[in-house]
Amino acid sequence: MNPGERKKKLGLIVNPLAGIGGRVGLKGSDGIETVKKAFAMGAEIISPQRAMETLQDIYPFKDEFDLFTYPKGMGEDEAKACGFSPIVLGEIVPDQTSAEDTKSAARKMVDLEIDLILFVGGDGTARDIYEAIGDKATVLGIPSGVKIHSSVYAVNPHRASELIKMFLKGSAPVREMEVMDIDEDLFRKGQVSARLYGYLQVPHEKGLIQSAKSASLGAGNNRTIAEAVVDGMNDDYYILGPGTTVKAIGDELKIEKTLLGVDVIYRKQLIGKDLNEQQLLGLIEGKNAKIVVTIIGGQGYIFGRGNQQISPRVIRKVGKQNLIVIATKNKLLSLKGPLLVDTGDSECDNYLSGYIRVITGYNEESVWKIEC
Amino acid sequence: MTKTNSKTTKYQYQEYADIDTGYQALRWHEPVIYELSRKGSRNEIIPNAEKEIQVKVGDITKKIPKKICRKTPAALPELSEPEVMRHYLRLSQETFGYDSGVNIGLGTCTMKYSPKLNDQLAKLPSIAYLHPLQPEETFQGLLEIMYDLRTWLCELSGMDEFSFLPRGGGHSVYTNACIMRAYHRANGNLHKNEVITCAVSHPCNAGCPSTAGFKVIELHPNKNTGDIGLDQLEAVVSDRTAGLFLTAPYDTGVFDSQLGEYAKLIHSYGGLVALDQANFNGVMTRMRAGDIGADLMHFNLHKTFSTPHGSAGPGAGAIGVKKELREYLPAPLLEFDGSQYHLNYNLPKTIGKTGVFYGVIINVLKAYAWIMSMGEQGLREASEWAVINNNYLIKKMLEVRGVDIAWPNRRKLQEARFHLQKMKEETGIGSAEVNLRIADFGIQTFFESHEPVIIPEPVTPEASEAASKEDLDRFVEAFHQISKEAYSNPEIIRTAPHHCTIHQTNLEPLLDSKRTKVTWRAYQKRGLS
Numbered sequence: 001m002n003p004g005e006r007k008k009k010l011g012l013i014v015n016p017l018a019g020i021g022g023r024v025g026l027k028g029s030d031g032i033e034t035v036k037k038a039f040a041m042g043a044e045i046i047s048p049q050r051a052m053e054t055l056q057d058i059y060p061f062k063d064e065f066d067l068f069t070y071p072k073g074m075g076e077d078e079a080k081a082c083g084f085s086p087i088v089l090g091e092i093v094p095d096q097t098s099a100e101d102t103k104s105a106a107r108k109m110v111d112l113e114i115d116l117i118l119f120v121g122g123d124g125t126a127r128d129i130y131e132a133i134g135d136k137a138t139v140l141g142i143p144s145g146v147k148i149h150s151s152v153y154a155v156n157p158h159r160a161s162e163l164i165k166m167f168l169k170g171s172a173p174v175r176e177m178e179v180m181d182i183d184e185d186l187f188r189k190g191q192v193s194a195r196l197y198g199y200l201q202v203p204h205e206k207g208l209i210q211s212a213k214s215a216s217l218g219a220g221n222n223r224t225i226a227e228a229v230v231d232g233m234n235d236d237y238y239i240l241g242p243g244t245t246v247k248a249i250g251d252e253l254k255i256e257k258t259l260l261g262v263d264v265i266y267r268k269q270l271i272g273k274d275l276n277e278q279q280l281l282g283l284i285e286g287k288n289a290k291i292v293v294t295i296i297g298g299q300g301y302i303f304g305r306g307n308q309q310i311s312p313r314v315i316r317k318v319g320k321q322n323l324i325v326i327a328t329k330n331k332l333l334s335l336k337g338p339l340l341v342d343t344g345d346s347e348c349d350n351y352l353s354g355y356i357r358v359i360t361g362y363n364e365e366s367v368w369k370i371e372c
Numbered sequence: 373m374t375k376t377n378s379k380t381t382k383y384q385y386q387e388y389a390d391i392d393t394g395y396q397a398l399r400w401h402e403p404v405i406y407e408l409s410r411k412g413s414r415n416e417i418i419p420n421a422e423k424e425i426q427v428k429v430g431d432i433t434k435k436i437p438k439k440i441c442r443k444t445p446a447a448l449p450e451l452s453e454p455e456v457m458r459h460y461l462r463l464s465q466e467t468f469g470y471d472s473g474v475n476i477g478l479g480t481c482t483m484k485y486s487p488k489l490n491d492q493l494a495k496l497p498s499i500a501y502l503h504p505l506q507p508e509e510t511f512q513g514l515l516e517i518m519y520d521l522r523t524w525l526c527e528l529s530g531m532d533e534f535s536f537l538p539r540g541g542g543h544s545v546y547t548n549a550c551i552m553r554a555y556h557r558a559n560g561n562l563h564k565n566e567v568i569t570c571a572v573s574h575p576c577n578a579g580c581p582s583t584a585g586f587k588v589i590e591l592h593p594n595k596n597t598g599d600i601g602l603d604q605l606e607a608v609v610s611d612r613t614a615g616l617f618l619t620a621p622y623d624t625g626v627f628d629s630q631l632g633e634y635a636k637l638i639h640s641y642g643g644l645v646a647l648d649q650a651n652f653n654g655v656m657t658r659m660r661a662g663d664i665g666a667d668l669m670h671f672n673l674h675k676t677f678s679t680p681h682g683s684a685g686p687g688a689g690a691i692g693v694k695k696e697l698r699e700y701l702p703a704p705l706l707e708f709d710g711s712q713y714h715l716n717y718n719l720p721k722t723i724g725k726t727g728v729f730y731g732v733i734i735n736v737l738k739a740y741a742w743i744m745s746m747g748e749q750g751l752r753e754a755s756e757w758a759v760i761n762n763n764y765l766i767k768k769m770l771e772v773r774g775v776d777i778a779w780p781n782r783r784k785l786q787e788a789r790f791h792l793q794k795m796k797e798e799t800g801i802g803s804a805e806v807n808l809r810i811a812d813f814g815i816q817t818f819f820e821s822h823e824p825v826i827i828p829e830p831v832t833p834e835a836s837e838a839a840s841k842e843d844l845d846r847f848v849e850a851f852h853q854i855s856k857e858a859y860s861n862p863e864i865i866r867t868a869p870h871h872c873t874i875h876q877t878n879l880e881p882l883l884d885s886k887r888t889k890v891t892w893r894a895y896q897k898r899g900l901s
Contacts, residue, residue, distance in 0.1 A: 162800050169878075333824055355607035363587040364578075366571075367608055 008065040008168055011114040012055075012086070013105045013129075015121035016073040016097060018047045018144045047144040048078050050157050051120045054142050055082040057161030064168050068114055070105040073097070099124070103132035110136045116167055116203065118142060118160070123181040126150040130179045130198045138174050138201045140164070149180035149305070152200045163203055172203035175330075176244055178296060180306065196242050196260055196296055196306030222248035224362045225326050229292060230268075237284050238265045239318065241293035241307045245326055249292065262309040277311045284314070290322040291315065300335040302370070303352065304342030312348035320352060326359045329366065338371040346372070388863075389870040393853070395473075395814030397873045400462040406892045408459060409449035416453070447893070466873040468816065474846050476765075476839045477810070477818030479787040479832030480574070480623055482653045482675035487745070490678070490738040499737060504729040508715055514733065515713035519706050521740045528751075529649070529669055530662025531692030536673075536731030537702045541650040542576040543726070544670035544689030545617065548646045549584035550723045551668060551693065551700045552615050555644065558700075558721065564614040564643070570600045572626070573619035574648055575823050581617055592826065598626035598779035602633050609637055615644040620661070621654060623822050623832070625762065625784035635665025644668060644697075650689075652676040653836060654762075654786030656755040657748060661692070668693050673732075677739035688735035702726040754837040758786040761835035761844060768848040773855045774798065778827045786836070789821065792829040801858040801865050802829040808876060809857070809868035813850040 017035050059082055067086040069075030072094045079086040089108050092101050102125060109117050110133050119129055120142045129139060141153035142160045154160035166172035176199040226248035240246050242260045250257025253268050261274030264283050272283055291314070296306040302325055303310065315323075325339070341352045349372030357365040383389055420426070451459070469475065475483050493499070502511055522534040538544040549567070556564045567581035570591040582588045589608055591600045605616075616638045621627040628634075635645045647661045650672040661669040673688040674681035681687055693701060703722045704715035715730070746754065766788050769775050774795030777788055796802035807817045821830035835844055857864045867876060881887045889895040 158800060329824060333826065355604050357589060357608060360590075363582060364590075365587065366590045367592060367604060369604075 008116070009112065009114045010065045010067050010164070011105075011109040011112075011117035012051065012067060012069040012075040012079060013102055013109075013117065013119040014047050014051045014070075014073065014075045014078060015102055015119070015125040015128075015144070016045055016047055018121035018125055045073075047120045048073060050142055050144040051075070051078040051118075052082055053157035054118070054161045054164070055079060055084065057158060058164050059083055061165060061168060065115075068109060068112060070101065074101060074105065099128045102128040106132040106137075106139075109133075116140060116164065118164070120144050122148055123150050123179075126152050126179045126200065127181050127197050130200055135176070135199065135201050138167075138203060140167075140202055149182060149194055149299075151177040152179060152202050163205065166205065167203045172205065174201050174203050176200070177202040177204075178243075178306075180296070194301075194305040198260065199244060221328060221361075223252070225328065225359055226252040228359050228362045228364075229324065229326060233268065235267060235288075236322070237271075237287050237289040239263075239280060239284070239289060239291045239310060239314070240265060241291070241310060243294045243296060243306075245294035245328065245331075246292055260306075262307060276309050277314060280309060280311075280314050281317065284317060288322075289318045290324055291318050292324045292326060294325070295327045295331055295335070295339065299340060300337060301340045301342060304340075304344065308344075312343045312345035315343065315348055315352070323352075323356070324359065325356055325368075329360045332358065332360065332366060332368065338369045341370055341372050383870075383875070385867045385870055385875075388867060391864065391870070393813045393850075393871055395812065396871050397468070397814075398462075398465045399873050400466060402459065402462045402466075404892065405451070405456075405459055406449045408451055408455060411450055413450045413452050413455070415456075468811075473814040473816060474839075474843045475816040476835045476843055476847055477816040477833045479789075479819045479834035480651055480822065481681075481819060482651050482672075482786075482834060482836055483681075483816070484653070484678055484836035485838040486678045486680045486738070487742070489745075490741040491680075493741050494734040494737050499734070502733075508713070512713055514737075515706065515715075517740050518730070518733075518736055519708055519713055521736055521743070522706055524743055525671060525690055525692060528652075528656065528660065529671070529692045530660030531666075531669060532662075532695040533698045533701060533705070534690055534692045535701045535705065536688065536690050536736050537727045538670070538689030538691060539727055539732060540674070540687030540689050541574065541648070541670065541672045542580060543687075544650075544672070544691050545574075545576045545646070545648060546580040546583060547689075547691055547702060547723070547726050548668040548670060548693075549581040549586065549617070550726075551697055552581075552644050552646065553584055553586070554700045554721065554723050555697060556614055561614075561642065563612055566610070566612045567614055567617055568605065568608060568638075569617045570622075571824050571826050572598075572622040572624050573617065574623060574650060577617040577619060577646075577648055581615075586614060590824075593622070593624070593626070593779075596779075596781070597629075598622070598624055598782045599628045599630060600634075602630050602637065605634055605637060609641050609643070611641060613638065613641050613643040615646055615667075617646045617648065619648040619650070620659075621651070621785045623787075624778060624789045625654070625787040626779060626782050627655070627659075627785055632664045639665065650675055651786065651834075653758045653834075654755055656751040658752070658755060662694065666694075667697060673735045673739040678742040679735040679738040686732045686735060688732035688739075704730070706730075755786075757837035758835065761837065761839050762786050762788060764841070765833065765835050765844050765848070768844070769851060772848065772851045774858060775831075775851065775855070778830075787832060787834040789827050790831040790833075791827050792831060795855065795858055796829045799858040799862050801862050803831050805862075805865045805868075806831070806851075806854050806858070809854050809865045810850055811869045812871040813846070813853075814871075815847055815850055 055078060062084060067079055067084050069079050069086045069088060070090050071088055071092050074092060074097060076086060076088050090105060106117060106129050114137060117137050117139045119125055119139060121144055126141055140160060140163060142157050143153040154163055163172055179197045179200055180194050181197055182194045222245050225245060229249050230252050240249060240257060240263045247257045247259050255270040257263050258274050263270060264272040264275060272279060291310060293302050293307060295302055341349045343349055353370050353372055355367055355369055358368050360366045470485050525534045526532060538547050565587055566589055567586040568589045569577040572593050578588045578590055591604050594601050616634060620631060638645050644667040645665055646668040647666040649661060649669055652671055653676045670689050670691045673679050673690055699719060699721040700723055702725060703719050704717045707714045707716050762784060766784060769790055770777060774792055775790055776794060777790050792803050803820050811817050819832045821832055854865060869875060
C-alpha cells in the first residue's frame, strides 16, 4: 500500500443456498420450491465451503483491507471461521434468506463505497447483484452455482483469491462482463434458452491483455470497432444484436441502441427497437440486410445465446456472406476454443460453420473458426 | 545513501534468501552519482598546450558558434577520477548478460554468444574513425565488405538484392510493407489493401503493414498442427490481398509445412509474399525464402548473425527482395562495376530514405566476420546444434512437474513454446512469477511470448548453438527446484527475486508517465511520488 492511500474495503456476500440443486440433479437452485425439494433429497450447502477456500487464501493479507459482510451464513460465519473480524451489516432471518437479502446487502455495500464486492453463488446470484447495483461497484463472483453461464465469476475459488490479491495491489484492471442466465423452468424440462441480463464491472488478469507494444493502429476497443463498422456501412438494413460491443455502433451513430435487444438501422437511422423474430423478418422482407453480432458470454457463442431473436430463418434470409462479427481481441483471446453457434437448427449451425473474419479494430480483422 | 538501502535493514524475506540456488548477484549500496558529488572534487587537470601551439591555434573556444555555447556551466556532479571509476565499475558488476550467467531464456531473440574477436575488429581505428560523409572512393574496403555480405545473404536467402538500411526487425518489416505498397501502386492496384498474417508470427508482421496503411487480417494456428493451414488462407484470400507476412519458422519453433502452397495461392491473386526470418538460426543453409516463393524477406543481423543486441541496440535489419522489386528498395543501393564499389542514389522508384547513411555498419562488419569464420559448413552445423540443443531442452523440460508444451506432437526447430497452465491452476504460480524466481539462479529471465498471447502462461527459451549441455541442464534444474517450491511453498516464488541485485519492485509507477522521473533534475524538483 502506498503512503496516503486509504485502506481498501472488501465486501462479501454469500448466497448460502447457491448450488444446492446440483448434487441432487436439479439443474439450478432458483425458487423456494426447488430449494425445498433439494433439501428433501438430501442436498448439502456448498457455498460456505467455496467462500472459505477464497477467504483462507487471502487471510495472510488481512491487514491490507477491511472486510464487510452480511450476518450469519451470508458471510459472517465463513469470515469468522477463517479468523477474520468482519464488519457485519444488515439483518437476516437465518436459513430463510432470499434474493432480497442478496440485493439489499449489495446496495448497502455500494452506499459504503466498498472497493470490491465478492459474492458467492451462481447465475441467479449474479442477476440479483446486477439488478441491485448495476455498474455502481466493482464485483467478483466466486462460483458455487450448478450452472455458470455468466462471465462475472472466477474460474474457481483459488483463482478468485489471486484476482483479489492483484486487485489489492492495483494491478487488476476492471472490465464489463456478461450476466447470463437460463430460464430454469425450461432448463429442467430439457430446453436451453440463455439470456443476456446485463453487465457487471469485474477485475481481470492482465495476462491476456495486449500490451502497448503490440497494439497496432486502432486496435482493441469497442469504439474503434464501431468506427470500422460504421465506415463500411451501405444502404442495406443492419440487424444489430445485443451486447456492449454492438451498442457502441449506436453510440457512434448517436442513436439509442438497446443494450440487450435486437435493433435494426437503415441509412444510419434506428427503424426498429427490441424486435422479435417476426418483426425482423417483416422488416427485411425483400431487402438487402446484414447482421452484426458479437460474442456473448465467456464460451464464445455468436448465435443461440442471448440473441435467439436472430433465428435460423433470419440468418438464412440475410445470408452468411452478410454476417458481420465484431469483438475485442481480448475477448477473443480469453476464449478456450472456437466460436460457437447453437441456433437450435443443426442445418443452420452447419451452414454457419467454417472460418470467419471478426472485426477487432479499425482496419484490423482476426480469423476464427465457427463450430457447432 | 538512502535509508532503505542501509546495510543494517534486515531483508524481510531473509529465510528465502538463505535457500541455496548456487548464485548470488553482487549488491552494491550505490547511490546515484549526483548524490556522491562533493563540491570542489575533481580529476587531474590536463596541462595547457605549449606556447607555440597556443599562439598558432588561438583560443579554440572562440571557434564554437555562440548560439550553441552554454551560458552557465552544466550541472555535473563533482568527483575524483577513482570515485567515478568505482561508481561505474560497481554499476557494471550489477548487470547481467551472456558474460556473467546462463543466457538461454530469450526465445525468438537468438541471444547467442558473440565472439569478442568480432568486437575487436569493429573497434579498429580504420573502422571506428571512418566518417559517413567521406567520398566513396576513400572507403572502398568497407564497401567491399558490405558488398560481399550482400552477396552471401543473397546466396543464403535465394533473393536477388539486399539492403542494410533498416535498423532492426520491425523496421525491416515496415520497409518491406512500404515496398509492397509502392509495387501495387505502381501497377495501378490501389484496391489491394489487405495484408494477411498470423498470430504466431512476430507482432510487427501485423503492426508494420498496419502502420503502412494496410488492413490487417490475422490468422490462427491450427490447434493440432501449429500450421495455419491452406483452408484457412483460402477462406480469406481475395483480389484485395496485397500480400502475406509470415514469420518462418513461427515464433513457436514450428516450421509451417505448407509455406510453398501459401505462396502459390497468394501469387495467384496477384499478391506478394514477405517472410520474416529475423530468427534464421534453425534453418541456415537448409531452406531459402526465395526458393519457396518469397518476394521479400529479412534477416536480423543482430540475432542469427551473431552481432550483440539487447538493451536497446544497436540492431541491424537486412532486407532481401527478388529482382522485380529491386528498384523500390531504399536508397542508396550498393553496386560494383568490376573495379569500384558505388553507392547508387539514382533510383526513381525507390520508397525513399529509411535511415541515415548506409546502415548500422559495425553490425554489418561483425556479421561479415562471423560468416567468414564459420564458412558454409559452419553455418549448417550451427543450425544443427541449435535444433539439437532445443530438442534436448524440450525432452528435459517436459520432465518438470507443471510444465507442458504447445503442439506436443509437432517437431520444433530452434525454440519451442512451453506453458505452465497446469502449474498455475494447481498452485497459482504462472510464468510471470517463475520468471522472477529464475533470476535467483543466475539465469537470464526467459521470454514468455509475443502478443497476442494465444497460449496462456507461456515460456519460450531458445538455447542456440552457443549453449553447453551444462547450461541447458542448469536451466532445467532451476525449473525443477522452482516447480517444487510452487507445489510446497509458493510464497518463495511470489516474493522473488531474493538473490539478485534488486528485490521485487512495484513496476506500476513506472508505467505511469506522470509519476516517472527520468532525470535527476526532475527528481530534485518533484521528488518521488
